[in-house]
Amino acid sequence: MAARDVPVEVTAPVVEMRGITVEYSGVRVLDGADLTLRPGEVHALMGENGAGKSTLIGALTGTVPILAGTVLVDGLPRTPTSVARSRAEGIATVFQESHLSPHLSVAENIMIGHEVRGRFGISWARSRKQAEAALATVGIEDVDPRAPLAALSPATKQLVAVARAIVLEPRVLVLDEPTSSLDESEATRLLRVVRRLRDQGVAVLFVSHFLEQVFAVSDRMTVLRGGRVVAEYRTAEVDRAELISKMIGEDIDALQALHSQRLSHHYAESSRVALRATSLGRRGMLGPTDLDLARGEVVGFAGLRGSGRTELARLMSGVQRADRGELWLDGERVQLRGPAAALRHRIAVSSENLRHEGIVAGLTVRENIVLALQALRGWARPLSRAEQDAVVDTYLDALHLAHEDLDRPAGELSGGTQQKVMLARLLATRPHVLILDEPTRGIDIGAKLDIQRRVAKLAGEGVAVVFISSELEEVVRLSDRIVVLKDREKIGELSNGPGVTVDTIVEMIAAELDGPDPGDDG
The missing domain is CATH 3.40.50.300 (P-loop containing nucleotide triphosphate hydrolases)
Incomplete structure (x- = not known):
């Protein structure tokens, strides 16, 4: 079955987050969010991009300052101020980007910062022994702990990152998009590791956009939207359509009432x-x-x-x-x-990541619009000002762009205007x-x-x-x-x-x- 048939309340929570509020530059990105993690349970954190998932993880692990709210560990208030502090509380995190060092060996990556020490310093023989045990736990006991990390596949590197987290014997393991770079078979292996850790009593916070994986491995889920918790479910009981509706911000009743409009x-x-x-x-x-x-x-x-x-x-x-x-x-x-x-x-394409793969913030609107056309023509034959004006004028009225914005840096304009400038750039290439x-x-x-x-x-x-x-x-x-x-x-x-x-x-x-x-x- 997709999730264990567990009682609603199994054991006392190891972590409780109550009313967590976070602001960036005066903008509230988390607004009174609650989260409860219990031993022996996989808790999925759900939500679309920008919902607040990463911010809530940061608040838990001490990388994001909390404006208001309380974090309880074993029922006692704690103030997460750093990753080291959260690790001391038994909270380990594996991020989407693993932050491993390709120039170190597998064992060095796993044991770094908590190597086994003897009378004469680090005992690498004992450290490798612990690294081998962690590798076996995540199902890659065939990996040589002496091997350089750079020689491993992306999937194996991700499992090494998990091994590095569990060598600390955490009570809480946070997995942030752990399968994003894995294929189906590799993801299946990782999910089995998650199940094994859960069965050993670890509280797992699992963040993923892959619904089938979430339903396969989680026992409970919390849904964030716009920085607020909008729902909490037991996985075995939630209707998938209702879950998706909560994530995208529409009532299920409203979704069922909507009808396709074949417009002119x-x-x-x-x-x-x-x-x-x-x-x-x-x-x-x-x-x-x-x-x-x-x-x-x-x-x-x-x-x-x-x-x-x-x-x-x-x-x-x-x-x-x-x-x-x-x-x-x-x-x-x-x-x-x-x-x-x-x-x-x-073939022209606009990226969803407009700021990094689209608009050049330091160039003017005019320069942004003609950029692709100039690249297509070749930089050895620059467009004249008259040619630029002809191209720009074509799309000013069609896309309701303001003449007074033409010579302003595109980065100063609203998101809507930037999107229209990007569209004008693409259309200029016909x-x-x-x-x-x-x-x-x-x-x-x-x-x-x-x-x-x-x-x-x-x-x-x-x-x-x-x-x-x-x-x-x-x-x-x-x-x-x-x-x-x-x-x-x-x-x-x-x-x-x-x-x-x-x-x-x-x-x-x-x-x-x-x-x-x-x-x-x-």
Whole structure:
């Protein structure tokens, strides 16, 4: 079964967090959050990106200062002030980025800071013995503790990070996205380790965007949204659709009442395929995926964070290279060795990480808009001011950009304006395929509508569009077809129409997979 059938109250909590409040630069990112961790229980911390999960972990481990609230360990108040202090309280953490040293041996990484000492200093023989025991606990007893860490696979390195945590014999183990870089078999092995530690009485706090893994290994879950706890469930009792609804911020009743609106900007699917992916994938990132993208069509990618929607977009656009499968553009096979190569093939992509992979904050709006076109033309032939003005003027009115902002640094503008500047930059290259990852996230409704209208118009002009959004209603409103992803796999595809609703997608995502649960020893 997915989770143990445990009593509601098993033992006294080892950790209680009550009313935890955290602010960054006057912005409240955690607002009165509660969390209870019990021995012998895996507690999943759920929520979309920005919900406050990492901040709550930081408050527990002493890396984030607490403005208000109380942390109790064994019923006694404690003030987490550092990782060392939390370790002294028996709390160990394995982060998504393992922070291991590739230049040290496996044993040195595991035992660093708590090596076994004898009369003459560190006893490496005894230290390696303890490291071997920790490696056996996580199921990699075949790894030589003398081997350099750099020689290991990413999955084995992640298990070494877990071994480093458990050598401290923690009472609380925090696992922050521990399977994010693992493939299915590797993740299954790690989940078995988590089960074993739980059965030994460790309280495990498990953070993951992979729903199947959460249901396979957790006993209880807390849901965060917007820095607040919105629900706590026993895993065996929670309805998956209700859980997803809590995470994305919609009432289940409201989701069931929503209906697909086939608006006037929806266009019939063209028979001409612009971009075709066959068995496209990358180990540890996305399973083999087939997809056709036709001209004049908006294809929405729907799924929770970590589902594979962004990964598929990045592989289709050359931002990351696939190690399996093929891409075909207008019937010809292409190999995209990066975004620049994609752009030369008239495939334009905007990243969900606008600040780091999109807008250049120090450049003006004008310079940002013409950046991709100039790169496509070549830096040896700079665009004249007249050519720049012609390009910029084309999109000022269409995207409701202000003339007075043209010579301001783009980093000074609102998120909505930055998104529109990024869209203008992509459109200036006259793409045949446009891939938009979260183009409306975090912006006001007016800017959202501007971008949505423009996407619809582009499809009408024959552009093939991929549209990714965490707001499922937005995906339903805009898309002609909807590709649904879950746990780095494409699980279904819907032709949009009056019978397709947000609830249709939620139910697809929430449906249990056939076969045994990941990490189930049975």
